[in-house]
Amino acid sequence: MAELIEKLKAEIIEALNLEDLExxxxxxxxxxxxxxxxxxxxxxxxxxxxxxxNYGIKLQDPKEGKKVFFSVQTMADYINEHQKN
Amino acid sequence: MEAYISGLGNISAQETFDNSVFLENIKKLNPPLAFCIEPNYKEFIQPIQLRRMGRILRMGVTAAAKCLNDAGVEIPDAIITGTGLGLVQDTEKFLTAVIENEEKFLTPTSFIQSTHNTVGAHIAVMLKCNNYNFTYVHSNISFESALLDSMMQIDEYPGLKVLLGGLDEMTETYFKITDKAGLWNKYYPEGQLPQIPEKAIAGEGATYFIITGVSNPENYAKFTGVSTFYKPKSTEVITSNMLKFLSINGLTINDIDLVLLGQNDTAGDSIYNAMKSGILVGTNQGYYKHLCGEYYTSSAFAAWLAANLLKRQVVPDTVLLNGKQTKPLKNILIWNHFRNINHSFMLLSAC
Structure with a gap:
């Protein structure tokens, strides 16, 4: 999980061009x-x-978005859960 | 029609961003590509907005902010932009993603920002300005078209303060494509730059003006005329158009104290050369593309240059092609074309 969280952080920084953040x-x-x-x-x-x-996960229900994208941790949990299935 | 210039903001390949200095440290452009000297954008744009902006959007918004500040204008009555390419970097990014991802997973930011009017729109959003907002995309006469609209607006409502801009960026992809068409100078090893480049140097820039119909002693200069024409068949046609343009503005060629030519090097081309030894033979001649490079809206840089020359009444040697400036500058004619397609005349006069 820790590895996924670090990878996710780097991907978010790149995708959103958060150029001042590490x-x-x-x-x-x-x-x-x-x-x-x-x-x-x-x-x-x-x-x-x-x-x-990056993860092949399509958000089926838009209402889920608020919960899924609350934090890096919630995103990682969602990825973990849906990639296993 | 007269439109007084009360503010300037210019990001170019020269040190032009600081309005208190004027071409003091000339940078010789390195063929085949000349990029802008960019300011610290963080002084003008919030980081949360900056991260999503491509280069030309950053340049445009910052040059506009500088210009508004220079004129002491908070909210302009109109935002009128000329651009040949718009946000071409974002367009390239989006189209590349379409190909690489096989038309899937397309991200919204570069799509949203790939339209030509993004800069004008972004300035409006940042200023919360709901006034007239128009972008002209007319190749080499994009800035002139924006200027014409601005002058007509001011002619009708002289109290308007119009934010007028001309901007284009050069990207590596766009450069490679146009290079195949043989437009640009070749690469030279460091230290072996030729005195006379063979072809144009590709350039870019973002130049903004605040113009108004209200005269003020502090104004830089005034736009008094603009005219465009397409693919003239001969230099006689250009001469005739030039004389007609001057006549409409109540002038003859003898009233022009300096003509700024859009030629790309000291050698010029056959059209510029024919005119230089023809109707312009008795007129002081200058040029500007060796300072900013060739791009669709480089005439905006020429107008910035002319406004400064008229305000300061000094013509740097680097601008002059012939002679010396011996008399006060009252009228400057800018004549621009590239590859004899879209020609334009702009007339600027001292206040």
Missing amino acids: PDDIDKDSPLFGDGLGLDSIDALELIVLLEK
């Missing part, structure tokens, strides 16, 4: 949107594409 700057439990990293709706779309492109 993986260590992102707390795995902090919110990605709002008060945390301050991501917005366009970033949400980028994260959906990231999940599908």
